[in-house]
Amino acid sequence: xxxxxxxxxxxxxxxxxxxxxxxxxxxxxxxxxxxxxxxxxxxxxxxxxxxxxxxxxxxxxxxxxxxxxxxxxxxxxxxxxxxxxxxxxxxxxxxxxxxxxxxxxxxxxxxxxxxxxxxxxxxxxxxxxxxxxxxxxxxxxxxxxxxxxxxxxxxxxxxxxxxxxxxxxxxxxxxxxxxxxxxxxxxxxxxxxxxxxxxxxxxxxxxxxxxxxxxxxxxxxxxxxxxxxxxxxxxxxxxxxxxxxxxxxxxxxxxxxxxxxxxx
Amino acid sequence: xxxxxxxxxxxxxxxxxxxxxxxxxxxxxxxxxxxxxxxxxxxxxxxxxxxxxxxxxxxxxxxxxxxxxxxxxxxxxxxxxxxxxxxxxxxxxxxxxxxxxxxxxxxxxxxxxxxxxxxxxxxxxxxxxxxxxxxxxxxxxxxxxxxxxxxxxxxxxxxxxxxxxxxxxxxxxxxxxxxxxxxxxxxxxxxxxxxxxxxxxxxxxxxxxxxxxxxxxxxxxxxxxxxxxxxxxxxxxxxxxxxxx
Numbered sequence: 414x415x416x417x418x419x420x421x422x423x424x425x426x427x428x429x430x431x432x433x434x435x436x437x438x439x440x441x442x443x444x445x446x447x448x449x450x451x452x453x454x455x456x457x458x459x460x461x462x463x464x465x466x467x468x469x470x471x472x473x474x475x476x477x478x479x480x481x482x483x484x485x486x487x488x489x490x491x492x493x494x495x496x497x498x499x500x501x502x503x504x505x506x507x508x509x510x511x512x513x514x515x516x517x518x519x520x521x522x523x524x525x526x527x528x529x530x531x532x533x534x535x536x537x538x539x540x541x542x543x544x545x546x547x548x549x550x551x552x553x554x555x556x557x558x559x560x561x562x563x564x565x566x567x568x569x570x571x572x573x574x575x576x577x578x579x580x581x582x583x584x585x586x587x588x589x590x591x592x593x594x595x596x597x598x599x600x601x602x603x604x605x606x607x608x609x610x611x612x613x614x615x616x617x618x619x620x621x622x623x624x625x626x627x628x629x630x631x632x633x634x635x636x637x638x639x640x641x642x643x644x645x646x647x648x649x650x651x652x653x654x655x656x657x658x659x660x661x662x663x664x665x666x667x668x669x670x671x672x673x674x675x676x677x
Numbered sequence: 678x679x680x681x682x683x684x685x686x687x688x689x690x691x692x693x694x695x696x697x698x699x700x701x702x703x704x705x706x707x708x709x710x711x712x713x714x715x716x717x718x719x720x721x722x723x724x725x726x727x728x729x730x731x732x733x734x735x736x737x738x739x740x741x742x743x744x745x746x747x748x749x750x751x752x753x754x755x756x757x758x759x760x761x762x763x764x765x766x767x768x769x770x771x772x773x774x775x776x777x778x779x780x781x782x783x784x785x786x787x788x789x790x791x792x793x794x795x796x797x798x799x800x801x802x803x804x805x806x807x808x809x810x811x812x813x814x815x816x817x818x819x820x821x822x823x824x825x826x827x828x829x830x831x832x833x834x835x836x837x838x839x840x841x842x843x844x845x846x847x848x849x850x851x852x853x854x855x856x857x858x859x860x861x862x863x864x865x866x867x868x869x870x871x872x873x874x875x876x877x878x879x880x881x882x883x884x885x886x887x888x889x890x891x892x893x894x895x896x897x898x899x900x901x902x903x904x905x906x907x908x909x910x911x912x913x914x915x916x917x918x919x920x921x922x
Contacts, residue, residue, distance in 0.1 A: 474830055499831040503824040509846045518842070519832040570832075 419485065420448040420471065420574065420606065426479035426631070427466055440466045442631035444480070450573075453600050453607045455617035457667060458627030459674035464610045467632065468578045471608060472499045484574060498572030502579040506551040506562045513538070513547040516565045537565040540602075541595065557581075557588040561595070568599065575600070575607045582612065589613070593620055594648070601644060614667070618659040619650055626666045629674035636666050711893045716900060719893035729882065733901075735795070736867060736879040743799045744863040747806025748856055754807070755814020755855075765815055772808040780804055781869060788874055798870030798878065805866030806859040813858070817851035818844070853917035860909050864902070 425444040428437045440463040448454045458464050469475040470482060476491030484494055493499075506515050517534045525533075538544045541561040551559050560580055567575065577596070581589045593616055600607045611617050617624045618640060626636045640659050642650055650656050695713050702712040711719070723729045754772070758765035784801060791797040825847060829839045871880025879898055886894040 472831060474827060493831050493833055495833070497831070499827070501824050501827060503822070505822075505824045505828045507825070507843070507846070509849075521842075522835075522838050567831075 419450045420446075420608070421483045422446045422467075422471075422480065423482075424480035425467070425470060425477045425482060427463070427470065427475070428478050429466075439631040441470075441477075442633050444633050446625060446634055446637075448606060448608065450606055451604055453597075453609070453620060453622045455609045455611055455621035455624045456627060457611060457614060457617050457624060457663060458632060459629050459667065459671040460612075461674060462627045462630050462670070463632030464627060465578055467627075468499075468576050468608065468610050471574075472497055472576050474499075496573040498567035498570055498575050500560070500563050500567055500575070500577045500580045502582050504551070504556065504559045504563070504583070506559045506566075508551050510550075511547065512543055512549050512551070512554070512562050515551065515562050516543075516569055519566055519570050533569045533571075534565075537569045540568065540599070541565040555588075557584050557592060560584065560592065564595075564599070568603070571603070573605055575603075575605050577607065577609045579610055579612060581616070589616065590648075596620060597646065614660045614663045615651075618656055618663065619646075624659075624663060626663060627670070629670045635670070638662055709892065711896055715893055716896040720897040720900060723894065723897050732878050732882045735877045736871065739795055739799050739802060739867045739871075739878065740864055743802025743806055743867050744859065746799070746803045747859045747863050748810060750803070751807045751810025751855065751859060752814055752852070754811040756818065758811060758815035759818025769812065769815060772811050775804065775808040776812065780866070781873075784870070784873055787870075793874050793876075795875075798867050798875055798880075801870035802863045802866035806863035809858045809862060810855045813855035814848070814852060817848035817855075820851075821847050850917045853913055857910050857913040857917070860913060861906055864906055868902070 422444050425441055426439070427441045428439045430437050444467060456464050456467065466475065470477045471484075471489065473489045473491060473493040482489045484497065487494065489497075507518065510518065513534060516537055517530055520530045520533060535544070538547055541564060543558065543561055543565060546554060546558065551562060554562070560583075564580070581592050584592060596607070596609070597620060599605075609617070609620060621640060622642070624638045624640065625634045626638065627633065628635045638659060641655075698710075699712050702710045707715065754768075758769045758772075780801070783804065787797050787800050787804070791800050821844060825843060829843050834843065867878070868880040868883070871878035872884045873880075875881045879902070883895060883898050886892075886898070
């Protein structure tokens with residue numbers, strides 16, 4: 414079981430220059446947040462509010478223009494630190510490798526012996542229900558299965574912080590729900606901290622301990638909603654009256670921001 | 678089963694070509710277009726002639742050198758163009774210009790630079806073969822999916838590991854496609870070079886045969902080139918398909 418980690422964002426802002434030197438776009442402004450170790454935190458917000466930029470900064474893929482981000486007390490600044498695993502919205506599986514080799518990809522070249530790699534890959538494939546597809550190529554799998562391959566590839570690295578950027582956006586509703594449960598199981602069993610960016614209010618309300626609602630661009634957190642679900646939660650949550658309360662509260666905040674993002 | 682079907686399809690195409698050739702020969706006359714059987718007979722006698730073997734060896738040598746320079750040079754330039762934007766923006770347009778220019782118009786310049794002989798035809802082969810490889814390699818590198826680049830960063834791959842374990846496999850199908858073009862273009866360049874200003878090689882033999890209306894020899898040489906170019910191209914295409922599947 415991986416140890417959990419805490420993440421602190423302090424006054425984070427970022428500006429992107431416009432191509433051709435014609436001005437700049439402020440993507441994030443004064444984003445401050447603390448995510449406790451082992452917490453499941455979801456981020457929602459209108460399109461273009463800077464959710465993915467924030468996740469890139471958290472991952473160390475982008476250095477923040479302003480402010481400071483720390484992970485377990487160490488500053489993250491444009492370099493991915495050890496202990497962070499990222500799953501993207503787009504299918505990031507490598508089509509030239511088998512499922513097994515895709516999952517083992519990040520472990521190779523790290524000085525691990527073959528039996529250690531085989532053990533970790535086997536366990537991750539088993540966990541994600543991919544064991545019988547180990548020799549398949551990604552092209553032979555469905556979109557949901559390919560995304561599970563990418564999650565398994567991250568899982569074998571035993572990250573203390575999972576960052577997921579709309580990982581289920583391209584999947585159908587049923588698969589999304591099932592993948593959501595898989596994610597909850599992964600979170601419970603690894604003890605890792607999870608940060609999930611999603612467009613789906615239901616997904617955020619069902620999975621997360623807390624949900625951060627971002628404003629339209631420049632993005633900042635305008636509200637943080639705590640769901641107070643037990644750690645051992647299940648699909649029963651969907652029928653809980655509090656689930657409706659949470660999604661209503663999220664929508665109330667998000668609606669105004671979405672209209673603003675649409676220029677109304 | 679699938680392989681057997683592929684072979685059957687290939688055999689059907691060859692039979693269709695031979696039938697069409699025979700039919701055309703009947704229409705225009707065997708003296709203008711010798712039929713497949715006569716061409717095959719000439720091919721057998723040709724292979725036994727020392728002069729032909731010397732020409733074949735000369736063409737093969739020039740071709741291998743042009744191909745190697747075209748592939749290696751194109752690959753190096755393509756990596757530079759695709760990997761470093763400034764270099765690509767500055768020099769890649771010249772490659773596009775070379776591809777667009779009818780290269781036969783540059784042959785006098787090649788002759789001035791290299792003189793009559795093997796160097797000129799090799800240079801002409803390289804001129805045909807290198808630019809497509811450089812352009813296609815550069816495009817392949819530029820089109821590596823951003824999510825794969827991001828994944829490499831999140832998996833903390835070293836630059837060497839990124840190049841060998843991600844970049845090379847990702848661009849390999851496109852590089853094999855570029856080599857397929859290079860394979861045909863180098864042959865075209867060398868043969869055209871031999872046709873215009875050389876005293877040996879299959880291109881020279883072809884021109885000499887045209888001069889004396891030796892149509893069976895012309896067709897025999899065309900058949901050799903056709904089989905070689907077609908076979909090589911098919912092998913590279915199969916390799917690229919295997920990588921993609």
